Amino acid sequence: MATVAPSKPLLWTPRHVLVTASAQAEPHGRAILDRLTAAGVEDIRLLSGDRLPPLREADERATYARAKKTLAIVTSAASKRRPTPIPPSADFSFPLAEGCPGHCQYCYLAGSLTGPPITRVYADLPRVLAGLDEVVGTGGVTSGTPARGHEGTTFEASCYTDPLALEHVTGSLAATITHFGTHDWPGPVQLRLTTKYDDVEGLLDLPHHGRTRIRASVNVADVERFEGGAARVAARLHALGRLARAGYPVGLTIAPIMPVDDWRERYGDLLDAAAAELPDGADLTVECITHRFTPKSKDVQLGWYPRTKLDLEESTRSRKHGRFGAVKYVYDKDTMRDLRGWFEAALAQRLPSARYLYWT
DSSP states (O other), rough: OOOOOOOOSOOOSEEEEEEHHHEEEHHHHHHHHHHHHTTTEEEEOOOOOOOOOOOOOSSSSHHHHHHTEEEEEOOHHHHSOOOOEEEETTTEOOOOOESSSSSTTTTTTTTTTTSSOOOEEEHHHHHHHSSSGGTTTOOSSSTTOTTTGOEEEEEEEEEOEEEEEEEHHOOOHHHHHHHHSOOOOOOEEEEEESSSOOGGGTTTOOOOOOOOEEEEEOOHHHTTEOOOOOOHHHHHHHHHHHHTTTOOOOOEEEEEEEEHHHHHHHHHHHHHHHHHOTTTTEEEEEEEOOOOOOOHHHHHHHHOOTTTOOOGGGGEEEEOOGGOOOOOEEOOHHHHHHHHHHHHHHHHHSSTTTTEEEEO
């Protein structure tokens, strides 16, 4: 796999912006508006209330297309601000935004967010961050555990978005990294996020103090082709190397893993490319997530991408029941065993200093 990165990072700029009345009153909301104006966005609609207008075009594809070009600046509901357990990644998730400008055909958000996929960013960021202190030390994934207790209380910021994708028009990620690095916390903490983007220049000199782990979501070319609108994997790996050299703990999120043709060779090349970009002694973790889908996400994905070549055949999968009886389709037992066995051996051989966190 080539490791030559493009000279300029991939940036997303919305064409349409909606701003609720409450968001207009927030200093961070006004700062986002200033960034959008500087980025050349002309269609900015200041709303008189806090309800977003309905977004419906002629058909589902047209609605999807406009939604993916739309950014809404809103304030968070109390239920959204409440830190939520998010195993196996972290103790808790919290929202910087909901929705993503990328066009990943396998997107898991397709089954978990309702309505057209408008990206919503939170203007009341200080209020969101202020609520995190109260749960420090109470998590069950890393806090107090033998394997990951040294990470402290971990907070996942990319459960419902890609924060780096939005950074050049929000500044929310830099503000959050600075908060985690400089705030007087009641105990050890770590901010975590994963990204498919590469615009890291504005993060390199922040006072992160090692309290933010940034992971690159990476994959082989046969899966990368489903990731429209994202930075190329080579660019993500190059950006990850820059972050590691700036002292950040970093990580690889290999997801979604698929048994494509010659998958052992292809994923081996991917691991070698990562090793080539990362400096010696980098604090590196690896998380492995296989492809899965739910009946709801399948329906939404096929509505958004009716000509997709993504494998969504239920008859070749194992049917699993998650929390609250939710159904998901995963690879069969033999395929999962082959994939997991190879990855665990390959990681030990090709990235021996990496800390392997989990397989799912």
